[in-house]
Amino acid sequence: MQPDEVRELNRVGWNRRVEARDIWTRPVSPGRIRRARAGEWSVVLTPNKPTPREWFGDIAGKDVLCLASGGGQQGPVLAAAGARVVVFDASSSQLSQDDVVAQREGLSLTTVQGFMHDLSAFTEAQFDLIFHPVSNLYSPEILSVWTECHRVLRPGGILLAGFVNPMVYIFDTQAEPGDDMVVKFALPYSDVADRPPEMLREMIERDHTVEFSHTLEEQIGGQLAAGFVLTHMFEDRDLEDRESGPTGRSRYFPTCMATRAVKT
Numbered sequence: 001m002q003p004d005e006v007r008e009l010n011r012v013g014w015n016r017r018v019e020a021r022d023i024w025t026r027p028v029s030p031g032r033i034r035r036a037r038a039g040e041w042s043v044v045l046t047p048n049k050p051t052p053r054e055w056f057g058d059i060a061g062k063d064v065l066c067l068a069s070g071g072g073q074q075g076p077v078l079a080a081a082g083a084r085v086v087v088f089d090a091s092s093s094q095l096s097q098d099d100v101v102a103q104r105e106g107l108s109l110t111t112v113q114g115f116m117h118d119l120s121a122f123t124e125a126q127f128d129l130i131f132h133p134v135s136n137l138y139s140p141e142i143l144s145v146w147t148e149c150h151r152v153l154r155p156g157g158i159l160l161a162g163f164v165n166p167m168v169y170i171f172d173t174q175a176e177p178g179d180d181m182v183v184k185f186a187l188p189y190s191d192v193a194d195r196p197p198e199m200l201r202e203m204i205e206r207d208h209t210v211e212f213s214h215t216l217e218e219q220i221g222g223q224l225a226a227g228f229v230l231t232h233m234f235e236d237r238d239l240e241d242r243e244s245g246p247t248g249r250s251r252y253f254p255t256c257m258a259t260r261a262v263k264t
Contacts, residue, residue: 001192003140006210007090007115010138013208014070014091020208023239027072027097033105036080043074045133045162045258046236055160055232055260059083062128065152067145068116068135070094076101078131079109086110086127088119117141119148126152134162134256137211140190142218146226153263159228162258165235169213171249181252189213220259228261 001009018025035041042050060082066075070089075098079085087098087109095111102109112121116132116139130149136142149159169189172182185194191203191210204210223230235254249255 006140006192009204010209011090011115013204013210014089015093016208018071018091018093018097024073025071025094025097027101028076030105032077033080033101033107036077039081041077041081043077043131045131045160046234046256047134047239049234049236049258051131051160051258052232052234055158056129057158059129063126065122065127065130067119067130067132067149068138069131069133070098070111072097072101074131074133075109076105076107079107080105083129084108086112086122088112088114088116088121090115115139117144117148119152122152124151125154125157127157128154129158130160132159132161134164136161136214136219137164138209140212142214143222143225146222146228150226150228150263155263157263159223159261159263160258161223161261162236162256163214163219164211164256165254166213166215166219167253168249168255169211181248187213188215223259223261227264229264230259230261232260234258 045051059078062083064078064083064085066085066087068089069075070087070091071094075085075087087095089095092113095113098109098111114121116136130153136145139145166187170183170185170187172184175182190212191200195203235257237250238255
């Protein structure tokens with residue numbers, strides 16, 4: 001499967017996830033927007049931990065790009081907090097969720113459709129801050145994501161990014177529900193390359209999308225190579241179920257992380 005085919009599969013897959021009401025496709029409530037307008041807001045780069053407010057600085061009046069961040073969640077909250085927000089996502093259905101909230105709440109928010117590795121819709125030095133939650137696992141390659149982020153940020157601009165710990169992908173996902181952590185795959189991992197065709201078809205039918213591990217060299221080293229200076233980071237775990245607690249793998253190690261980097 002070629003990269004463009006993968007991107008199209010994942011674009012359609014996220015449209016299907018909106019239909020299935022995936023947790024990351026559900027628009028925020030009017031109450032969240034009221035609180036954000038009053039200065040009480042938080043958004044997540046990773047499943048559980050709110051992104052530290054000090055990572056943003058004062059966002060009032062700032063130009064913010066929510067990159068691969070559709071779903072009616074982060075973008076509307078940041079817009080209600082006073083930022084000028086553009087939400088960029090491959091999925092038209094995800095972007096529709098942001099449009100719904102913007103129209104419902106009277107927010108100044110723009111949606112643009114496209115793939116995260118190609119930000120040619122934007123000019124050089126257009127944004128003050130990029131908010132890029134865990135999503136680059138759906139892209140076959142990510143080095144161009146970082147170089148494009150650097151291009152569209154202004155000098156001193158901030159990149160906030162969340163991504164998956166590549167260690168997640170060494171385990172057999174079929175064994176995890178029974179709390180068995182069985183090492184099965186070598187890194188770097190790809191659903192497309194490492195799963196037998198029948199298993200891949202079943203997975204796409206169930207999850208609608210395919211994923212790729214990316215090395216820390218690509219994630220963190222890629223940001224540095226693009227010209228960013230890393231200033232902060234934290235680790236997080238899978239979204240916790242209030243009844244059953246953390247997933248099997250989250251009992252053993254952090255499954256994702258977030259970074260703050262500055263364009264020099």
